[in-house]
Amino acid sequence: MKKLGLHQLRKMFLEFFQEKGHLAAKSFPLVPKDDKSLLLINAGMAPLKPYFSGAKEPPRKRMTTCQKCVRTGDIDNVGKTDRHATFFEMLGNFSFGDYFKIEAIRWAWEFMTERMEVSKEDLWVSVYKDDEEAYKIWNEQIGVPSKRIVKLGKEDNFWELETGPCGPCSEIYIDRGEEYTCGSPTCKPGCECDRYVEVWNLVFTQFEKDDRGNYTPLPNPNIDTGMGLERLAAVMNGADNIFEIEPISTILNEVEKLSGVKYGESKKDDMSIRVITDHLRAITFLVSDGVIPSNEGRGYVLRRLIRRASRHGKLLGIKDNFLYNMVKLVIDNWKEEYQELEEREVQISKIIKIEEEKFEETIDQGLNILKEYIKELTDKKLDKLDGIKAFKLYDTYGFPLDLTKEILEEEGLSIDESAFNEEMEKQRDRARKARGDSDDNGWKIEENLSSIIGTETYFKGYDKLSLETETLMIIKENEVSEELKEGEEGIIILKETPFYGESGGQIGDHGIVYNNCGKGIVKDTKKISDDKILHFVVMKNGKIGNNEKVVASVDNKKRYSIARNHSATHLLHKALKEVIGEHVNQAGSLVTDERLRFDFTHFQGLEIKEIEQIEKIVNDKIFESLEVLVLEKTLEEAKEMGATALFDEKYGDKVRTIKIGDFSMELCGGTHVNNTSEIGMFKILSESGIASGIRRIEAITGYKVYEYINDMENKALQLAELLKTNRENIVSRAKTLNQENKTLEKEIERLKMKLASSKTQDIIDSAYEVKGIKVIANRVDGMDINGLRQLGDQIKDKMGSVLIVLGTGKDNKVNFIATATQDLVKQGIHCGNIVREVAKVTHGGGGGRPNMAQAGGKDSSKIDEALSKVKGLVNNQLKI
Structure with missing residues (x-):
């Protein structure tokens, strides 16, 4: 067998089938196009389904691909075993009514034995038990001895869905040798041991299955084959798993370097290293193909993979966010085949960095609370976490349910998911009631009409x-x-x-x-x-x-204003894609005569420069006086022209396509201007987030921009009058006043600290003892949270060993800090838990580390009552 790397194997496979008259197509994106049945592309044939079904004419009747794939069903098993992976590449050759079994089998054998130089004696095959045709081809024409041909049943060697095209399979196995055997005398392909590795599945799609379970022969049967590139590379190189092959091992080695943990020395650490190694490829390719983190659909898959990899980094001792920096390693090793990775490197890294930072905000607090829950379960000898507590983790602290489940599972515990789901449904009911029933009434009216x-x-x-x-x-x-x-x-x-x-x-x-x-x-x-x-x-x-x-x-005036705003949304959509990336997609819109609102998918707020650039592009297209054409096309014709369609929208056979010059083309049934010059001007009023991964822009056009400019002019004049300057000097005057204000604020803070310092001895004198340790619980008004922290540090420096809880309040805004010296932490003091309970008295919350924490509240009248709880909380925590 040849020892070949991933990239060599991919190249050899595609070139081999090109020699056999196949069109070698580039990998399709991981996000399915025009296929709502799939969340993500999970097999080589998935993006080719329209060609198999006859819905589309293939570019050639013979095709070959190396397809990027993500499978989500086994995420929880990734890392626990050597075999499971989320991202992989699938090699395949396909025939759409052209060649059939004999060619597919002959070429597969030729590739394995001649190009890959696998010994014929090491190859076994399986066929469907009733497929005598395939058996005879393997046995009589290829020359595989009958003892190395295994007949298997439907479960193993027949591919079908509920209805539609289906057919028998034939699988090719490589015998890795007796050292991998289970020792059974009947050991052969189909056995659960690691001796026989299935590397290539040949599917012979020759029947049409109806809803009664009848199989009708297809007049033009198809060929669909699939071979995992990583698995093939592992077998060819004598590796036990995909993590040992280049360039995947390069990622694993970098994880070792970052964590200082050696692979192969601990099962627990090995799992974490494998999780990061696998997930890093998946998240890099997902973001590259336009997926952004969110709380549903493929966005949730991405979020889950990032957060799972991030947590396993923490388990290995990696303290800082690290995934976004490792992205470059994936890009450098796969960019030759997937050039889009390098083109989108900055965007990929930024999206992953932001998601890591978001997770960082929730993970530590959530982990501390979960650890308390686990300790409580262990102490009470229970094995199932209350679903209400799990929901609190999710709802209050943003801690994902699947992460809670995974951590519990590592401790041999589980979760009451039914109770969790009940709490989730209660929350949804509350949200529905909060929205009112006006929408429901609207639907009832429509149903009646x-x-x-x-x-x-x-x-x-x-x-x-x-x-x-x-x-x-x-x-x-x-x-x-x-x-x-x-x-x-x-x-x-x-x-x-x-x-x-x-x-x-x-x-x-x-x-x-x-x-x-x-x-x-x-x-x-x-x-x-x-x-x-x-x-x-x-x-x-x-x-x-x-x-x-x-x-x-x-009403002609109103209609014309609506048309201006609607055409502007099309220009805005395209401008967003140009400035912040092709991952941008429309997530909703509202077009009125007053303004336009455009919701779009994006992972972070826009910078001022980006908003200015977007606004400029739209206005440039308005000033260029581009013609707005309305084209009636079939849906396929429109898409082939490059028209943008909404993923979830339903379209008829004929679609209305709005083409604005050579700049924008979208499917749309709305009303529009005839020329972009009729829009007049375009002005963005606001940009904000409305949900995870969804941003919103509000803007105006035409006469409303004129009104807006006049309003801004009037405000500028009023501001100049208030600042006692002329309009041209507003900015410099404001800067001067702002600097003066900062100077005065610093002086006020200095005086506050001086006043507080003068009271430091009084605060120290208020200390009391609980089971031999010194505790201070004091109210200090007139300070902000930073002042409290500084004061706490001063007292610690003077006292050496002490727990300090300070509170302050103003205008019904309450702040608490808790800080403890390290010797008390070792005795069992946990500031985060103390300050959380204290803040609850003032209708607030918070938390933090054992040695330092802070919290907030709403009722300043209850600060003294809250601080009086400290003594009892300390008493409960001390391990004496």
Whole structure:
């Protein structure tokens, strides 16, 4: 066998099948495209499913790939065994109705025996027990002796889903030798021991399975093969596992260097080293392919991997955040095949660094509390943590449930997940009640209307803002009515309408409907199921009846302002991608005549320079007077043109594509300007976070920007007057006053510290003893948290051995600090636990390390009561 590295094996495999007429395609991203059934790409054939199903025409009927894959089902086992991994590369060759079994088998054998130079005597194969065709090819044409062909059942050698294409498999095994055997005389492929390693699975997709379990032969059967690159490399190099092969071992060696822990000396440490080594590749590739940490979906997978690797770093003694620095090691070793890694290096490192820092904020406090829970369970000889306590860890301290489970499992303990889930559901109920039931009422109205309305409205508002039409139905108080009279409110359904019904983030049009008999004000328009458009009307005068001719006219000024803002969202979306990265995707929007709101996926707040750059790009495109074209395309045509589509949106066969010059192209059903110059100007008002991994920009366009500039001018004049300067000198005057203010604040703090120092002896004299140790619990008003810490340090320096708890309060804002000398910590004193209980009395909370902690509260009237608890808390902690 040839001893070859990962990159050599990958290259040889792809080149081999190129020689056999295959198109060697680049690996698809880990995020599936147009496939909502998968969270992440987990097999070589996954991104090729449309070619197998016939939904798309493949670029060639023979293809070969080395596909990036992530499998999440075994995350908890990664590190515990030598075999499990989250990230891996899958080699594969595929035939879409071209060649079949004989070629697939012959080429697999040729590659293994001639290119890889594996001894024929070391190769075994398995076939499906009823697949005589494959058996004969292996035995009679390839020459594999029958004793090295194993027939296995459906569970091992038949690939199928509930319904759809399926077929038998044939697997190739390498015999690693008798030193790996279990010793059984029947040991062969299929045995649980490590002697026979399956390296290549050949799937012969030759049947269509229906919902009754019938198998119908396919007229054009397919070939789908898969071979794990890392596993192949391990076997070829005589390694026991993938962690011993280059360049994966390079990552492992770096973990050893960072931690000072040697691999192979401790099972517990080895697990942590393997976790970091594996997860580092996964998180690097996931971020590179546009995944950002969040609390759901693939973002949660990434967050979990980062946090798991980070915790195992701490278990190895790595104190600082380290993963983001190790990213470069992965990039340097895989960039030749995956150039996108190097292109996105800064972004990858930044995203991982931010997530590590977020975890750092929660991990220490959560671990201390969990340790207390574990001690309590051990003392009481219990083996299951209360789900309510686990939920408190999750809800109050941001400690992930899966991490709690993993730590408990390491101690031989478990968790009451049912109780945890009950608490989670209670929290969701509280959130729903807090939001109120207005949304639910809206859905009820729509459900009622849907059962009444049996027709659809034809929207003509892209081209016309006024037209003559006919009333099809009038609804008043949720009942069908014959007419709407002066002063009454109701819903009118029109045969044709120029009114855009609220949908896709764009608000509905306003305007009027009228005829000779009456006039109604359209105060809102909504689009509901089956393209029904509802006009919410208040009758101004006269009456409008059912089946009458009317004129429907949209408020032109309002519509035009909405169009400006909607076209601006498209420019903004593209500008965001250019400035902060292709990982940006729309996560929601609201387009009104007043302003626009755009939610997008991103991992941190934007810097001022980034906001300025985004704003400039949008305005540049406005000033370039780009033509805005509306194209009607099939969904596939639009995507092939490069149009951006929302992942969760449902689209019909024909889609409306908005093309803005050569800058932006998105699928969109909203209304737009004809030229970007009509937007006028664009101004970002705010940028903020609204959820984990989701940011929001609010902005204005057109006349609203003019109003905004005037308002800013007026405020500048008022500010100049207050600062007693002219408008041009506002900034320099403000800087001068700010510096003067800082100087005065420093003087005030100096005087406070001087006053506090003068009271230091009084505070020291207030010390009392608890079981032989000195304790101070004192209230010191007029200080901030920094002043309390400094005062605590001064007292410790003077007393040598002491526990100090100080409290201060102002305007119902309470601060506490607790600090103890190291000798008391060794006796059992834990400042974090003491200060947490003290703060609870003032309706607050906090915590920290055994030797230093701080907390806050809300009720300053209870500070003295809180400090009086210290004596009892110390008494309970001392181990005497």
